[in-house]
Amino acid sequence: MTDSAAPGDSERHPGPNAWLLEEMRSQFEHEPDRLDDDSLTFFATGRSNGAAALTATAPVQALPAVTTPSTHGAPALAAPVATPTPAAPVTAPATATPAEVGEVPGEPLRGASARIVENMEASLGVPTATSFRDIPAKMLEANRRIINGHMKRSRMGKASFTHLIAWALVRAIADHVPTMNSTYLEGPDGKPRIQRHDQIGLGVAIDVTKNDGSRTLLVPTLRDAAGTDFMGFVAKYDDLVARARVNKLTLDDFGGTTVSLTNPGGIGTVQSVPRLMPTQGVIVGVGSIALPAAWQAADSRTVA
Numbered sequence: 001m002t003d004s005a006a007p008g009d010s011e012r013h014p015g016p017n018a019w020l021l022e023e024m025r026s027q028f029e030h031e032p033d034r035l036d037d038d039s040l041t042f043f044a045t046g047r048s049n050g051a052a053a054l055t056a057t058a059p060v061q062a063l064p065a066v067t068t069p070s071t072h073g074a075p076a077l078a079a080p081v082a083t084p085t086p087a088a089p090v091t092a093p094a095t096a097t098p099a100e101v102g103e104v105p106g107e108p109l110r111g112a113s114a115r116i117v118e119n120m121e122a123s124l125g126v127p128t129a130t131s132f133r134d135i136p137a138k139m140l141e142a143n144r145r146i147i148n149g150h151m152k153r154s155r156m157g158k159a160s161f162t163h164l165i166a167w168a169l170v171r172a173i174a175d176h177v178p179t180m181n182s183t184y185l186e187g188p189d190g191k192p193r194i195q196r197h198d199q200i201g202l203g204v205a206i207d208v209t210k211n212d213g214s215r216t217l218l219v220p221t222l223r224d225a226a227g228t229d230f231m232g233f234v235a236k237y238d239d240l241v242a243r244a245r246v247n248k249l250t251l252d253d254f255g256g257t258t259v260s261l262t263n264p265g266g267i268g269t270v271q272s273v274p275r276l277m278p279t280q281g282v283i284v285g286v287g288s289i290a291l292p293a294a295w296q297a298a299d300s301r302t303v304a
Helices: 009-010 016-029 037-050 111-121 138-153 160-173 228-247
Strands: 182-186 192-196 203-206 205-207 214-216 259-262 280-284
Touching: 016 037, 016 111, 138 160, 138 214, 160 228, 160 259, 203 228, 205 228
Parallel strands: 203 259, 259 280
Antiparallel strands: 182 192, 205 214
């Protein structure tokens, strides 16, 4: 029941970034000069491989030959002629007048929006279990202050809460529950299977602003997230985010995600149920780091 940790479907499946590939495909067809050479090669190869449509012709079954039995040595007898019975008059069936179909409200989803819907529908086929945890953040804040003091003295940048939470997630899976770095899939026979991965591909949800001013969510992959120390992890994480902000991510930065981290707490969300995409084993949603609602109006002098 266990598959090897070869790249497999998780490397090829774009997951939540399918809408981005759809958008890039549209650019390839209408504005190819906006794509880099790797993207042009990718879509040109994909189109040439998938252009030929398969056609099938239903096999024609030969009718069995009709044989007439004969009796050797006996004279042939004339077959009696049957008098045809006049056929009953055929009456045309009554046709019902089709009811007029009213205008369907709304408008169809196309392109990137349609792919997002497909992803959300596909996520419903993945077996999931959701758990909520309230975790005190006081120690997290204190440790962040200590770490940033050291990084400032060493001129090594700055660590955010997301850096610390993402690193804690990676180390927890790698050191304590590696079975969570497994994905569900179906074999060619339709039977359920499990694929265990040797490396953690951390999908990082990044909110970016598009050229038209609209906002969208990208989920590039930090590959082999557990294969470095904390400072190396922060450097790789920051590089991924920086390239996403200026639209410098390549196709190699997507796919291969086995674990995802999303941060709806950035917009004040306390709890959420993020959707687990195919080829992924875990998605962690981080809520708002703040006082509970019951303490929001408390005097700051009474809150530790």
